[in-house]
Each structure stands twice: as C-alpha cells, then as structure tokens.
Amino acid sequence: MAKISDSAHITTKTLLPAAINGWEMFMFDQGRSPNTVKAFLSDVRLLTQFLAPDQAIGSITTDQLNRFFAWMEKERGIPCSPKTLSRRITSVKSFFRWLSKNGVLSIDPAEKVLQRSAISPLPQVLTEAEYEAVLLAADRHRREKKPDARSYTLVSLLLSTGIKKSECLGIHVNHVDLDAKNGPHVFIRYASPANRYKERKIDLEEDWITAYNEYLAQYQPVDQVFAWSPRRLEYLLEDIGSEASLTKHLSFDMCRWTCALRDYQAGVDSDKIRQKLGVSKIQWRELFIKIRQLNGEIK
Numbered sequence: 001m002a003k004i005s006d007s008a009h010i011t012t013k014t015l016l017p018a019a020i021n022g023w024e025m026f027m028f029d030q031g032r033s034p035n036t037v038k039a040f041l042s043d044v045r046l047l048t049q050f051l052a053p054d055q056a057i058g059s060i061t062t063d064q065l066n067r068f069f070a071w072m073e074k075e076r077g078i079p080c081s082p083k084t085l086s087r088r089i090t091s092v093k094s095f096f097r098w099l100s101k102n103g104v105l106s107i108d109p110a111e112k113v114l115q116r117s118a119i120s121p122l123p124q125v126l127t128e129a130e131y132e133a134v135l136l137a138a139d140r141h142r143r144e145k146k147p148d149a150r151s152y153t154l155v156s157l158l159l160s161t162g163i164k165k166s167e168c169l170g171i172h173v174n175h176v177d178l179d180a181k182n183g184p185h186v187f188i189r190y191a192s193p194a195n196r197y198k199e200r201k202i203d204l205e206e207d208w209i210t211a212y213n214e215y216l217a218q219y220q221p222v223d224q225v226f227a228w229s230p231r232r233l234e235y236l237l238e239d240i241g242s243e244a245s246l247t248k249h250l251s252f253d254m255c256r257w258t259c260a261l262r263d264y265q266a267g268v269d270s271d272k273i274r275q276k277l278g279v280s281k282i283q284w285r286e287l288f289i290k291i292r293q294l295n296g297e298i299k
Contacts, residue, residue: 010104012058016048019057019104023095033194043091046072057099062109065092069113086116122293123257124248131159131258134250137243142214149214151240154226154233156211158252161202162259162277163188165252168233171225176204176212184209188278198278260287261294 010022020041027037050068051060069089072080080088096110126134138152158168167188175187184204190196204212221227228236234251241250248254256277263273273291274284292298 013056016057020044023098040091043088044095060109062112065110065113089115122290124254125258125261125294133244138240149211149218152211153215155240156208158255159259160205162256172223173221173225200278260291264291
C-alpha cells in the first residue's frame, strides 16, 4: 500500500488543516461511517484553534499537545466533560498515529500524551423494596375494572432482561418465541450489520409470559410489540415510578442497571451477564466495575 506521504503529498512541512483533510480521505477509504469520521474530524480540528495557523505538522510537540488539552479542559471557556476530553485525546492520538505509521512523522508527538479514562458517575438502581413496589404498581393496572397489562409487560420485561430503550422499541411480535424447545425467549435484533454482535437471545420468565398474553389480547400488536414513541414509553415508566412512590426517576437505564446488579447478586456468571446485556468485552470492563461498586464491594 502506498504511503500517505506519496499518495496525499503530505510531508512534515504540511500545515495541519491540509493533513487533516488527507486523514479524512483515508478514513473514508477505510470504510469508516460518516458519523465516526465527523466525530474524529471535529475533535482534531480543535487543534487549529490552538496552534499557530502557519505551524507545520512536523514541528508539533508533545508539550504543545499537553498544553492544548489543558487549554481545552480549563481555559477555553466552553465546558468539556471528562468523557469528552477522553474522546478528544483518543482522536488526536489516532490522527498522529496515522501520520507516524505511514512515514510522514518519524516521532509521534501524541504517543506520550496521557490518555485519561472517563468513568462516568454511578447509575441509580432500585432497592429490593423499590423493585417490589414498581412491579406491584404496574401489576395493579392488570386488576382494574378495565384490565391493562401494558405497564406490567413493559416494566417486567425491562427489569428481567436489561435491554436498552432502542432494543425494546425494536422488538417485533415474531421476535418473541413462547414455544421454543429450550424455553420461551426473546430475540434482540439489529437492522445494521455493524451491530450484529449485539444480537442475542434472552430467556423469558413465566410471570412475564402470562402478562404478555394478556397484553396481546388487549392491544393486538401487529408488528412492533410496543408500538409507541420512545417518549410515550418514558412517560409510562415515570407514571409507574410515581405510583410506586419512588423518589427516583424510573427509566430504561435504571431498569437495565437494576437487572444487571440483581443478576450479579444472584450469582450469575459475569460473562453471561455481559452477553445478556449485549456489550463487548472492552465495554464490560467499566460496566463490571460499576456493578461491583453498586454492590458495595469497591469504592
């Protein structure tokens, strides 16, 4: 493969904007998605606001990059969260690694820039009492004069499977198999091939199946199981939280973390929890630390 210094005419004397344009072409040639390319470019182009406009890429130093990140974090005047800063460091490192690996730079100035991990705050979960109160509040709707199993079907599914909001909205009637030889389960599907690794099969609990059959008879969904807008389902969860007298904000995310923590406390193998949540081994490292923190094992 031709080096970028030959094909894109990038040398140590090339100015930063031109080098970034060459990197953009390279990323598209590698099949990166438009959103990924856009995010990388947005991060790296911030360098042009900090460095002198006539500075060649070959003269950029590690010290300058460290001062750039300090400026972005504390002096730029625009909020930069730890997570955003971590992502921008990753983008800049990727850009200079590309220049170095392809022979433009003999020394990578970003190599010794310290990568900062961004562990986001601990999520909120339901206590045992709150968990029972939520299910009881949802179940009351099934016992009303005009029975409505929707709330219980939704909440119980989220708390037992740990699926995300987008995954919940993506469940179709034919993704739920109640007659499978190895027991009832739901298939979590993705339209994009890039997300195929997240697809999985999750076992369903008997109590949920009973409510689901009631729900099918009452609402008769044709395609999507929950054929409402994301916001409508969020409101439904909020209503159940209020009826259960929660001081917390019941959400899809809270149900997901509660499910993961309860599985861990029940002794489920950690890799099985990871597979159930549909996350990669890299993502699981941070998630597992949080689960152990939520369980009081580590601070």
